[in-house]
Amino acid sequence: MRAALSSVPGKQQQGSEFLRDVLEGLGGKTKTLPCKYLYDEVGSRLFEEICAAEDYYLTRTETDLFTKNLGDIAREIGSGALLIEPGAGNCEKIEMLIAELNAPRGYYPMDISPEILQAAEARIKCHLPGIQVWSEVGDFTQPAVWDKLSTIPSRKRVVFFPGSTIGNFEPQKSVQLLELFAANLGAGDGLLICTDLVKDSVVLERAYHDSAHVTERFNKNLLCRINRELDANFDLSLFAHRAFYHPLRQRVEMHLVSLRRHDVSIAGIRVEFAEGETIHTESCHKYTINGFNALLSKGGFKPIRHWKDASESYAIHYAQAI
Ligand SMILES: C[S@@+](CC[C@H](N)C(=O)[O-])C[C@H]1O[C@@H](n2cnc3c(N)ncnc32)[C@H](O)[C@@H]1O
Structure with a gap:
C-alpha cells in the first residue's frame, strides 16, 4: 500500500488565494x-x-441506504x-464500499483540508491494508488535482461523491x-453520487440550525479562520447564524447576519457591515429524482439507477459516463 499526500500548495500561496x-x-x-473555506482543521472536525447531530438526518439516512443496498451497489460498480x-x-464512507467490492484497484481521495486527509490516511492504512491509496490535497474543482x-x-x-x-x-x-x-472518466465508467431530496422546510431548516448549535459554530468558525489566518478582527458576538429554505431555488441557504452597523479590518482593509446585512456562506441544493x-444528463452521464429510503428523503444515484 502507498499513501502519500501530494499537491499541497504552499502556505503562502493558499493564504494569498484565501485573502x-x-x-x-x-x-x-x-x-x-x-x-x-468552511473546512479548515477546526471546520472539518465541526x-x-x-x-452525528440528531437533527442532521442526512448522514444517518445515507449510511442506512448504503448498508441496505451495498451488495447491489457493488454489483453495479463491478470488479x-x-x-x-x-x-x-x-474517508469513512469509502471503507464499507471498498470492503464489499471485488478486487478494487485502489482509492484516490482529494480534499482541500490536508489535516483531515492525513488523519484519514492513517485510518485507511489500518482498516484496509492492501488497498493502494493516492491522496491529493487541493481544490477538486481544479483540473490539476485530477492530473x-x-x-x-x-x-x-x-x-464516489457522497454527503450531498x-x-x-x-x-x-x-x-x-x-x-x-x-472528462476524467472513460465511456462506461461510473459515478456514485448522493443527493438530499426536496422535503418539508421545517425538517430542512432544523438540520441546518440544529438544537445543539453545531452548525452555528461551523458557520462562525469561518470568521474565526479569517481572524486567525488573515489578520482580521471579526467580533463573533456581532453576527448571528441564519439558515432557511428557499423554495423557489430549492436550497437551504446559510448566512451570517450582522447584528448592527460596524466595520471589520481584514489585512488592513476596512469592510463595512450594515445592520441586518448578511454574508452568504453556503447553499445546499435539494433535488427531485427527475x-x-x-442534471446528470447535462453533465455527460447516463442515469442507470437510484436507491431511495422509504420516506424518500435521500437518494444514491449510479450513472455511467457517456
Ligand atoms: C460536505 S463534506 C463531505 C465529506 C465526505 N465526502 C462525506 O460524505 O461525509 C465536504 C468535504 O469536501 C471538502 N471540500 C469542500 N469543497 C472542496 C473543494 N472545492 N475542493 C476540495 N475539497 C473540498 C471539505 O473539506 C469536506 O471534507
Missing part, C-alpha cells in the same frame, strides 16, 4: 464567502460533529475499479463539475 477570495466575496454588493473521491473528508489519475492504469474508474456535496454547487456549476468528472437525472 483574494475573501476580499472579493466581501467587496461585492451582496456579501458571500466560498463554502470550501462537520464531523454535524454529521477492478479505481475509486475516486472528491471532497473525501474523513495524477492519468498515471494510474485501471480497468474501470468510479467517482453536489448540493453545495449552483445548478450551473454542478453541471460544470459533472463535466469535469466525466431533476437530478436531468
Whole structure:
C-alpha cells in the first residue's frame, strides 16, 4: 500500500488565494464567502460533529441506504475499479464500499483540508491494508488535482461523491463539475453520487440550525479562520447564524447576519457591515429524482439507477459516463 499526500500548495500561496477570495466575496454588493473555506482543521472536525447531530438526518439516512443496498451497489460498480473521491473528508464512507467490492484497484481521495486527509490516511492504512491509496490535497474543482489519475492504469474508474456535496454547487456549476468528472472518466465508467431530496422546510431548516448549535459554530468558525489566518478582527458576538429554505431555488441557504452597523479590518482593509446585512456562506441544493437525472444528463452521464429510503428523503444515484 502507498499513501502519500501530494499537491499541497504552499502556505503562502493558499493564504494569498484565501485573502483574494475573501476580499472579493466581501467587496461585492451582496456579501458571500466560498463554502470550501468552511473546512479548515477546526471546520472539518465541526462537520464531523454535524454529521452525528440528531437533527442532521442526512448522514444517518445515507449510511442506512448504503448498508441496505451495498451488495447491489457493488454489483453495479463491478470488479477492478479505481475509486475516486472528491471532497473525501474523513474517508469513512469509502471503507464499507471498498470492503464489499471485488478486487478494487485502489482509492484516490482529494480534499482541500490536508489535516483531515492525513488523519484519514492513517485510518485507511489500518482498516484496509492492501488497498493502494493516492491522496491529493487541493481544490477538486481544479483540473490539476485530477492530473495524477492519468498515471494510474485501471480497468474501470468510479467517482464516489457522497454527503450531498453536489448540493453545495449552483445548478450551473454542478453541471460544470459533472463535466469535469466525466472528462476524467472513460465511456462506461461510473459515478456514485448522493443527493438530499426536496422535503418539508421545517425538517430542512432544523438540520441546518440544529438544537445543539453545531452548525452555528461551523458557520462562525469561518470568521474565526479569517481572524486567525488573515489578520482580521471579526467580533463573533456581532453576527448571528441564519439558515432557511428557499423554495423557489430549492436550497437551504446559510448566512451570517450582522447584528448592527460596524466595520471589520481584514489585512488592513476596512469592510463595512450594515445592520441586518448578511454574508452568504453556503447553499445546499435539494433535488427531485427527475431533476437530478436531468442534471446528470447535462453533465455527460447516463442515469442507470437510484436507491431511495422509504420516506424518500435521500437518494444514491449510479450513472455511467457517456
Ligand atoms: C460536505 S463534506 C463531505 C465529506 C465526505 N465526502 C462525506 O460524505 O461525509 C465536504 C468535504 O469536501 C471538502 N471540500 C469542500 N469543497 C472542496 C473543494 N472545492 N475542493 C476540495 N475539497 C473540498 C471539505 O473539506 C469536506 O471534507
